[in-house]
Every structure is written in C-alpha cells, then in structure tokens.
Amino acid sequence: MPRVISYARFSSRKQAKGLSLARQIEAAEKWCKEKGYTLESGDQYKDEGRSAFNGDNAAVGALSVIQAKLVSGEIEKGTILIVEALDRVTRLPLSDAFALMMSLVKGGLVVVTLSDGKVWNNETLNDLGSFMMSIVTLYRGHQESEFKSGRLRATFNMHRKRSSQEAFGSAPGWLKREDKTEPWTVKPELAAVVQRVFELSAAGFGSKAIAHKANAEKWPVVTRNGKEEKGWHAQMPGQLLRNRAVLGEMQHRIRTHEAHAKHWQGLITGAPIENYYPRVVSDELWNRSRASVRSRAVAKRRDAHYYNVFSGLMYCGLCGAPIHRKSERTGHSHAQLQCSDKVSGKTTCKTMAANLADPTILDAIYGYAIAALGTDERDGASADLDALETAIAEKRAEAANIARALGQTKGKGHALIQLTIKLEYEIDELQQQLLELKEEQSLQPTGTVFDERFVTEAMSFLYVPDDETAKEKRAELHLKLTRVVETIWLFAYDLAVIKYKDNPFPQLVSLPHKQLPSRANPKAKYHKPPKPKPEPEKAFFVAYMAQKLELPEPRKSAAFTKKAKPLILEHDEDGEEDEYLDAA
Incomplete structure (x- = not known):
C-alpha cells in the first residue's frame, strides 16, 4: 500500500483564527478513511501564514521540505500527496506554476485534489484533456490572486488619497471605535499609561527601567494585543517612545510580500498624515522625552x-x-x-x-x-534647548526620508514636494527659536550663590x-x-x-x-580623641x-554613534491587504 502525505496551507493571520487549516486536515483524513489508507501525523505538512502567490511556501515553507525529501529519497516514489486544491500548492504565474507541478509529479508523487477528485500523475498529464485542465486550473489560480491584488491596491490607494479611516481597521492600543465608520476615541486609562511612560523618559528613565516599573506596578499593556501580552517587555517602552501615533500622526505603508522583502515593516507610501488619530502626548512632552533619550546616550545603563x-x-x-x-x-x-x-x-x-x-x-x-541644576528657571531653559535641538534633528531626518521617497517617484510626488517645503520652513522657525533661547540663556548668571538645601536634599536620596x-x-x-x-x-x-x-x-x-571612621566612643568616661593624621x-x-x-x-x-533611524509609525492596516494579496 502506498504511503500517503497531506499538504495544507493558508496565507493570512485572519485565517489562523478560522477553520481553514482544520478543514483541510479533516478532509484529507476523511479521504484516507474512505480509501483505506493511513495518514500518519508526521506526514501532515502545513504552511501557516505562507503565500503561494509569491512562491514563499515553495521557497522556504513546508512544500520546500517535501521537495527536498523527494530528492533525497526520504519520500518514496509513488507516494500520494493530498491537497484541497491546486491553488493550495501554487498561485505563481503559469510558467512557474506548471514547472513546480511537473517537478512534484516527475519526482514520483501522485497528487490528489479533493475539491474536484482529480488525480495528477505522469499518466493523467500525458492525457491531452487532463493536461489542458491542469493548465487552466493553474492559470485561473494566479489570475484570481492577481485580480484581487489589483482591486485591493486600488481600494487602499483611494482611501489613502482621501485620508479615509474606513479601510484601515486597526490603530494603537490606546484608541478604540465601535465600527469603521466611527471616529477613533481615546481609552483614558491607557492614554494615562502612555503619558506616564513619556514623563518617566523625560525624567531620565530608560526603556528597561520603565518596563520594570510598569510590571512592578501592574500597568495595563497599551499595545493592540495588550490582552494577550503577559506584561511589559524591555523594548516596549522604547518602541512606544518612537511611535508618532501618540502625536496623532499616521504613516501609511505598503505591506505586500514584495514590499516586506525590501523592508521588514513594508514601504512608506505618501507623506505622514497629521491629526489622523486623537493626540495623547503634547509636542512639549514628546520633545522633552526625545531630548532625554539623547542625553542618556552617553553609555548603556546597567545600574537598574x-x-x-x-x-x-x-x-x-x-x-x-x-x-x-x-x-x-x-x-x-x-x-x-x-x-x-x-x-x-x-x-x-x-x-x-x-x-x-x-x-x-x-x-x-x-x-x-547651580543655575542649571538648582533653579527651575535655568533647568527649564536647558530642557527647552535640548527639546528644540531634538525637534530640529527629527525634522531633518523626516525631510531626508521624504527626499528618498521622492527619488523613488522620480520627482512626480507633488504632495511630497509640498511637504518638503513645509518642513524646511518649520526647521528655519525652530532654528530661530533655538538661537533666541541661547541668547536669553547667555544673559542668565551661571555663578549664583550655592544652594545648600538642594545639595543636602540630593545627598539624602543618593544612597537610599x-x-x-x-x-x-x-x-x-x-x-x-x-x-x-x-x-x-x-x-x-x-x-x-x-x-x-x-x-x-x-x-x-x-x-x-x-580615612576610616573612628571607633572611639566620645561618651566613654576616659575618652581621648584620636591624634589627627597628617594629610x-x-x-x-x-x-x-x-x-x-x-x-x-x-x-x-x-x-550611540550609529545613524539615527526615522521615527516611524508602527501601524498595521488590519491585515486586509496582506490577506487578499496572498489570495488564500
């Protein structure tokens, strides 16, 4: 009796929550039971969340394992491969899809498709009718994916141009809405946590220290998957401190497989959209936090x-x-x-x-x-200087990102050009504010009378x-x-x-x-003070x-001498684009 193996696949994260995988496995087991075959659990190959449209499953997925075992002889010739349909195996363009199908059949597999009950082997593919049927089936699978991809791209592009929120169903964890036609609203308890993270960062706390404090005080996690998270991990506050969604900004990204191949977060498309979300952090607090991060960049902190x-x-x-x-x-x-x-x-x-x-x-x-460390006025001026310098650096980084994006459009992005001009004006204005603040600070005295109370207070908490x-x-x-x-x-x-x-x-x-502290007891009856030692x-x-x-x-x-990375919005457009581009 020939050996039987099965192959099941789905493409999107949403399908993982459904019955796609279970349905395919149950259908394969039912076929084996009806035909009198045995399907061992070790012979069930699964590609969960892998695309057949771009060939990911055949390149690095479970299907590539089947191909490798065919070549090595671990899977014997004559083995039956059960799949739900040919489009579970491949949705590649026709020439590539047919080459993949022929490699499986020529390698000795007998492919059974449960959706139509067809058997694909050397004999059936030599039959003109069966051969043409396989060609049509493979071609249809790719064309369906291509059509869905084009339709979804057009839909998402239209909504991006309109700055519409309806097509994009996900947002940062501190926001909510009833349905896609409603505006986003703030969850007050989570927004308060976000603000606390920024306040601690501005006060000098690093990401690990904030995460430790959050877990110790049992703060709720503010990510979209907060209910699934067991707590704050060490990088979570740092990711939040770089997320410009707290300022209400939104940066659209293309999240196709081709885009992810070029950048793990996908490719930026269009300019950032201001006031897309409700703001939960002020510009002043954002800039103080960024300035604090830059100030702490003198060394890695190991002193928790x-x-x-x-x-x-x-x-x-x-x-x-x-x-x-x-x-x-x-x-x-x-x-x-x-x-x-x-x-x-x-x-x-x-x-x-x-x-x-x-x-x-x-x-x-x-x-x-003392003026920089002991008085509110001088301390505030110093913080403002750092905040302005940080804001200028970030505006310049944003301008550089837009320039690169403009280069990819070969100068055709009118909106990007307008945004670049706007950024240049903002940078000039910030630089003028910085110059004026420096002039004001230079007029303030730096050698004022020493504040004994401040030093005493500082020393009192230094070793607690x-x-x-x-x-x-x-x-x-x-x-x-x-x-x-x-x-x-x-x-x-x-x-x-x-x-x-x-x-x-x-x-x-x-x-x-x-010098060691004296162990002499001044209250002793015959106490004699120790002789002073020469310095x-x-x-x-x-x-x-x-x-x-x-x-x-x-x-x-x-x-901390590495190149500054753009401060991007970590946003997932609800997976719809991925789902249909994969065309599961």
Whole structure:
C-alpha cells in the first residue's frame, strides 16, 4: 500500500483564527478513511501564514521540505500527496506554476485534489484533456490572486488619497471605535499609561527601567494585543517612545510580500498624515522625552536603581577606562568607585569610597553650574534647548526620508514636494527659536550663590535603597548632570578633573584622602580623641598644577554613534491587504 502525505496551507493571520487549516486536515483524513489508507501525523505538512502567490511556501515553507525529501529519497516514489486544491500548492504565474507541478509529479508523487477528485500523475498529464485542465486550473489560480491584488491596491490607494479611516481597521492600543465608520476615541486609562511612560523618559528613565516599573506596578499593556501580552517587555517602552501615533500622526505603508522583502515593516507610501488619530502626548512632552533619550546616550545603563549618578561621565584618570560603581548594602562607604580595567585584572588603579567622592564632586559641580541644576528657571531653559535641538534633528531626518521617497517617484510626488517645503520652513522657525533661547540663556548668571538645601536634599536620596521616589530623583539628577558635564577624570583620593560642556577649561577638585571612621566612643568616661593624621601629599594634584600630568582619552561607549533611524509609525492596516494579496 502506498504511503500517503497531506499538504495544507493558508496565507493570512485572519485565517489562523478560522477553520481553514482544520478543514483541510479533516478532509484529507476523511479521504484516507474512505480509501483505506493511513495518514500518519508526521506526514501532515502545513504552511501557516505562507503565500503561494509569491512562491514563499515553495521557497522556504513546508512544500520546500517535501521537495527536498523527494530528492533525497526520504519520500518514496509513488507516494500520494493530498491537497484541497491546486491553488493550495501554487498561485505563481503559469510558467512557474506548471514547472513546480511537473517537478512534484516527475519526482514520483501522485497528487490528489479533493475539491474536484482529480488525480495528477505522469499518466493523467500525458492525457491531452487532463493536461489542458491542469493548465487552466493553474492559470485561473494566479489570475484570481492577481485580480484581487489589483482591486485591493486600488481600494487602499483611494482611501489613502482621501485620508479615509474606513479601510484601515486597526490603530494603537490606546484608541478604540465601535465600527469603521466611527471616529477613533481615546481609552483614558491607557492614554494615562502612555503619558506616564513619556514623563518617566523625560525624567531620565530608560526603556528597561520603565518596563520594570510598569510590571512592578501592574500597568495595563497599551499595545493592540495588550490582552494577550503577559506584561511589559524591555523594548516596549522604547518602541512606544518612537511611535508618532501618540502625536496623532499616521504613516501609511505598503505591506505586500514584495514590499516586506525590501523592508521588514513594508514601504512608506505618501507623506505622514497629521491629526489622523486623537493626540495623547503634547509636542512639549514628546520633545522633552526625545531630548532625554539623547542625553542618556552617553553609555548603556546597567545600574537598574540609578545609584551611579555619574554613569557615562566618570573615567579613570590613569588609563581612561570607565569608572564602575560597586554598591555596598553594609559598611561606611556605601559603594566603591572602581576602574573597569582593574575589575578585569588589566591594571592596578586605585579604588575610592563613594561617600568621600560623591559629595565633593557634586559640590564642585553645583558650585559651577547651580543655575542649571538648582533653579527651575535655568533647568527649564536647558530642557527647552535640548527639546528644540531634538525637534530640529527629527525634522531633518523626516525631510531626508521624504527626499528618498521622492527619488523613488522620480520627482512626480507633488504632495511630497509640498511637504518638503513645509518642513524646511518649520526647521528655519525652530532654528530661530533655538538661537533666541541661547541668547536669553547667555544673559542668565551661571555663578549664583550655592544652594545648600538642594545639595543636602540630593545627598539624602543618593544612597537610599528600595525606594521609588529616591530612584526617580537619582534618575533626574543623572539626567541633569549629563546636560552640564562632559567628562570627569578620577584619581582616587587625590584629584578629580571636571570638563564641562560649555567651558573649554577644566575644573580641578581636590578629593579627601583615605580615612576610616573612628571607633572611639566620645561618651566613654576616659575618652581621648584620636591624634589627627597628617594629610598625605596629593601627587597627581601637584603634577597637574605643574602641567606635568596628561589626561588619558576617555574610553566612551560607541553604542550611540550609529545613524539615527526615522521615527516611524508602527501601524498595521488590519491585515486586509496582506490577506487578499496572498489570495488564500
């Protein structure tokens, strides 16, 4: 008795929710039962969500596995292949479809189509009538797909030109509507989560830290598939922070198989449409968030609790390696500042207690730039500068994207040309605002009286563990430091050299020498205070003052020097276009 195998296929995500696959498998099992054959579960081949219109199933799908096993002999000649219809095997153009069909038959398979009860083998294909029937069937399968594809493309293009929302049934997870004729409305509880993500980002939190906080506080997931998600993954806040749908924008994309072959998200078509969705984030909050992301791009953060407020800023004065912070739950020093090369055993650079370095260095930075770190007015101006610079960079990236799209249309996209002109005007206006803001900020004093209260408050939360408020304040402090400080070189228990972003001349800070806390009890009856120890000579401080100390080049992370990617709208046009282009 010959071996029997079956092949089932469907193209679209929507069909996965239906009975297409189950129907095909049940029909194959019923045929085998009626004919007295046995269909083993290991002989049931399935292509779920693979297109026969573009040959994906024959190139990388289960059908390609059948072809490979035919060639290797794992599937014997004379094996019966059961399919629902020939269009489950292929919808390729006629010449390619017939070549594929002949390769299966010549390889030794006997193809049975359940829809019409036909048997396709060498004998039947040598019959003129059967041969012509196979040709007509294969041709009809491709033509049906081609017709549906053309019709759907025309429909979607018409709705895109009209900026209609009716043809596109999906939207971001924080929006809803009753049917496709109704406008989108905001889900208040999810919109509040979106705004919270942007607020935390603007305050200095990274994507992983926001995701951790979201899971700890059990925030609802704001994606379209939020009910299926088990929680926030580490990349989800970052994806949300790049999604311009929060501003109400919509970017249409062609999502055919050919388009996906060129770009995993499909190809951009047309200009972004403003006010397509209800806005849930203001321009001001968006720009502050983007500026904060750019400010944090000094280093990858591994300190989940933000204890290291100098992350990405502090480097070893001897070798230029990054300074790592090793926190201590017990002990006097709270943490140790360690050269990363010493940790790996490459050098013998000294380690310094954080409780001696932190207040001294922060005190020096506050004294230099108190207006940027200690007053709302100066802090707001600094944030506005960053936000404007970020907005200009994003407008330029958008203009570059449109220029590339215009090149593909060979200059025929009138709407794209108009949008490019509009963007140029907006960039000029933003640059003028930036210039005026810089002029205003230059008139503000940078050496105001030192705010002791602010430093005391900062130090009070610097080492507090397991406290969300302290964590948020440390994150904010780190963000502010990155706006002012460019590099800090640390010579343990000797010298810190601080290079500021707006000053070519570095600042020298003398660090306290190494000392352990006294164990003497002042309340003891015969207490005698310990003898004061002379402060050791600070060799590096002396050498720097004598201009005999050369600072090493800091080994800063290159993780954020990659090219900026366009901020695109992650949008799925409900899968309808995919479904009919696949023509399952």
